[in-house]
Amino acid sequence: MLEILNEWDNASKEWIKSLEFNQLRTNILIPETLKMLGDIKGKRLLDLGCGEGGYSRLFSNKGAIVVGVDFSENLINEALRQNQNNEIKYYVRDACSLEGIGDGNFDFIVSAMCLMVIEDIESAVNEAYRVLKSGGVFLISILHPCFGFEDYFKEGPYQEFLSEHFGEPITFWHNTLSNIINCILNTGFNLKALNEPLLSDNDSKIPKILFLKFIK
Secondary structure, eight states: OHHHHHHHHHTHHHHHHHGGGOHHIIIIIHHHHHHHHOOOTTOEEEEETOTTSHHHHHHHHTTOEEEEEESOHHHHHHHHHHOTTOOSEEEEOBTTBOTTOOTTOEEEEEEESOGGGOSOHHHHHHHHHHHEEEEEEEEEEEEOTTSSOSSTTOOEEEEEOSSTTOSSOEEEEEOOHHHHHHHHHHHTOEEEEEEOOOOOTTSOSSOOEEEEEEEO
């Protein structure tokens, strides 16, 4: 885990810089996330793997009471720097161990493009279940696990450059779709919706992003 933490801390400046050119995030991920969440005004929301806080600020602007957690101290420091009104609470936390966050605290949990960089997704999902209220929403976006692998059934770590702005690759974990969904269902969540957005009319017709919406 320390090696992965160092990857993200070391790449934090490159990640922040890359967001200026990240059309996937701007044009697809954020609009789809907001659409699937619905009305969050006045609701308590946990941004799980919040990075530099871009999503957290959007959720706060929509009226949510936001807490953001990430295990990269450098990214949390950037989130704090941009949190000018101090309306959002940020903490350095491992998604697998949300220390100091009580049971049933949140109406919504959003894990935006985070779950595939977590080795122990079972622990992360258990923690999400613990801190979410009964009837609360757990919304996940990930790289679609069914495409882009020579051996789909070979699970485990792999490395990939996020973009041309990164000097070093980042470690991801591949899991089959059935194992991801079954892991979350076995925790006690109920699957509410699944979405595979089309990136553009000119792009490949193979889905690259998967959204999963669960209810506790």
